[in-house]
Amino acid sequence: MRFQTKIEKMVDLTELMENEVFKAYASYTTIILSKMMFMSTATAFYRLTRKVFANPEDCAGFGKGENAKKYLRTDDRVERVRRAHLNDLENIVPFLGIGLLYSLSGPDLSTALLHFRLFVGARIYHTIAYLTPLPQPNRALAFFVGYGVTFSMAYRLLKSQLYL
Amino acid sequence: MRFQTKIEKMVDLTELMENEVFKAYASYTTIILSKMMFMSTATAFYRLTRKVFANPEDCAGFGKGENAKKYLRTDDRVERVRRAHLNDLENIVPFLGIGLLYSLSGPDLSTALLHFRLFVGARIYHTIAYLTPLPQPNRALAFFVGYGVTFSMAYRLLKSQLYL
C-alpha cells in the first residue's frame, strides 16, 4: 500500500511500473530471462566449435553426403549445456508466473527484494556450477535455494489469496 | 465489469488482486506451477534411489573413477518422469500466458472458473496417468482436456481482442 492516493486523476498503465516491487520484479526477471537466453548461444558456440549437430542441414557446410553425416552426433559438453538450459526452463517458468502474482499481491519491498535477489543469484550460480562443472553439492544447493524461494512466494500467495 | 466505481480514490495494484477472476487465475496458476515443480523433486528422488545420473560430478559420492561412471546411465522410470515434466512445461507455459491475458479480458467468473478448474484437474490427472502409468487413453484424454481449455481461452481472446 505504498501508493499515494491522488485525487481526480486517472491511473494509467505506467503506474504498474511505478510500483517498486513490480519494478524490482521486472528488473530481476529481465536479467534471469536474458541469462537463460544466453544458454542458446552457448549451445550454438559448442556445436560450431566442436562440429556436433542434430540436423543434417546444419552440417551441410562441412562436407557432402556421408562426409557431413559424421557430424550428426552428441557431445558431452553440448549435452551439458542443454541440460543446464532445460533446468533453467523448468525453474524460471515457475518463478516467472509465481513471481508476477506475488509482486501483485502487495508484499513488503524488502521481503520481495530478498526473494528476487536470492533466486537470481542462485540461478546464476547454478549455471556456473553446471558449466564449470563444480563438484556437488554446489549445483544441488543452488537448485534448492531457487526452488525454496519460489515455493516461499507460492506459499504466501496461497495463504493470502486463495480463491478456488 | 464487476468493479464498483469509486469516486475520487486512486487505484492501486492490489485492485488487480481484488478482481475475483484474477484471484482465481492466481490461485490455480500457483497450484499448477507448484505441481510442475514437484516433478523436479520426483526426478531427483528416482535418480538418487536408483543411482542413475546424467553428470559425472553427481555420482562422485558413489565411488571413484570408473567405479562411479557406471552410474552415468538412463533409466525407464527417470525418463518417464522427465517426459512428464517436459509435457507439463509444453502445456503449462501456454496456460500461463493465455490464461493471464484471458483473465484480464473480463470473462464471466463462472466461465473462467470452469476453464481454470478443468485445466488444473486435467493436468494433475495427466501426471497421475503418466507416472502410474494408467493404460491409454487416460493420459491422452487428460492431455486433450487441458489442450482444449487453453485453446478455448485463446479463441475468446482472439475473437474479442485482436489487434495486429
Add this chain to the structure above:
Amino acid sequence: MRFQTKIEKMVDLTELMENEVFKAYASYTTIILSKMMFMSTATAFYRLTRKVFANPEDCAGFGKGENAKKYLRTDDRVERVRRAHLNDLENIVPFLGIGLLYSLSGPDLSTALLHFRLFVGARIYHTIAYLTPLPQPNRALAFFVGYGVTFSMAYRLLKSQLYL
C-alpha cells in the same frame, strides 16, 4: 502516455485491455503460444502415423507383449518436431515475460508492433524452416531475428526501469 485522463471514474481491469500496446501484446502472444501448442499435435500425428512411441502403454493397441515393444523407438521426423518444440519453448518463454514487462513500460505503439510482428513472423518462419527442412541459414536467421527482438526489449527495460 497515450491515456486519456478521466475525471472521477475508477479504473477497472479492462482498462489494461484498452491499452493498444497491451492489446497488441495479447494478440501476438496468443498467436505464438497457439502455434507452439500446434507442435504437440504435430508430434502426436507423426507418432501415430509412423508408430513411434516413447511409452509402453502408448503402443498397447498395436499388439501384445514383445510385439508391441518394437514400436518403442525413435524416429528422425518425430525427433525433429520435438527439437523444434523445445526451441520454441526456449525462445517463447523469454518473449512471454520480457514482452509483458516491455508492454507495461510504455513504449511507442509503432515500435512495440514492430517488435511483436518481427518476433512472431520469425518464430513461424523458424518452424517452417525446421519442419520442411529448409537449408541453412534459413533456420539460423529466423532464430536470430527472434532472439534479437527479445534482447532489444530486454535492453529497453533494463535501461529505463532498472531497480535492483
